[in-house]
């Protein structure tokens with residue numbers, strides 16, 4: 117039976133209606149889902165009250181999963197394939213390490229040598245209002261640039277640094293994070309390995325362009341981020357418990373919004389599918 121899809125926005129995204137991922141989907145059914153994923157950039161699956169094991173099993177259909185070695189404090193203690201995105205305090209009462217995850221426009225694992233091809237984020241607890249996530253279509257963003265700008269950025273590499281807001285700012289903690297996450301140079305324009313389309317690969321983790329200073333790079337980085345996140349290229353998701361959103365990190369960037377009462381619980385769990393190797397460790401100065 118054909119997949120029933122409902123478009124989420126003009127820019128990107130489709131809801132897959134009437135699907136239950138806890139069922140063992142046939143190759144044919146999964147093939148339809150995968151084609152929709154490539155076409156729409158984001159898929160929404162509602163009412164998926166599944167276990168962590170089922171989340172992992174379904175995610176593996178998309179490819180090999182990351183074990184989140186670069187973010188060891190955020191992964192689930194018994195399931196390294198699950199990254200916790202939660203503001204639930206630790207049993208000690210200390211704030212959660214992942215309280216501020218995703219608060220910048222980014223593409224998952226862009227700061228590694230194997231950036232993610234896709235992520236599957238499941239909402240366990242949504243706050244009563246807000247806590248939305250926004251997604252931008254980076255094919256559209258690239259296509260809308262002038263030929264002159266496309267030429268200017270064609271050979272640039274952005275230096276991606278995993279420097280998120282860390283709750284515990286101890287020097288040891290910062291040093292550990294830096295050691296696990298050296299700066300990585302990634303092309304600013306990437307060709308999607310499956311669709312063959314060009315997409316902008318930029319975000320707020322990009323500190324400068326390779327061979328340029330931060331002062332020189334900043335205006336163009338800011339312009340490209342602002343351009344790519346124009347409302348007409350964006351879908352804004354309002355979470356419900358048991359939603360799964362699947363997005364293609366090769367042509368979509370996203371941001372978690374702080375538009376909610378942080379005394380309310382917000383708990384999501386993510387699996388991250390590895391992509392193809394890309395980029396190199398940047399040895400140049402970051403000044």
Ligand SMILES: O=C(O)CCC(=O)C(=O)O
Nearest residue numbers: 201217218224249372386
């Ligand atoms: O919490 C969210 O809405 C998104 C989290 C995020 O940015 C991520 O998992 O990469």
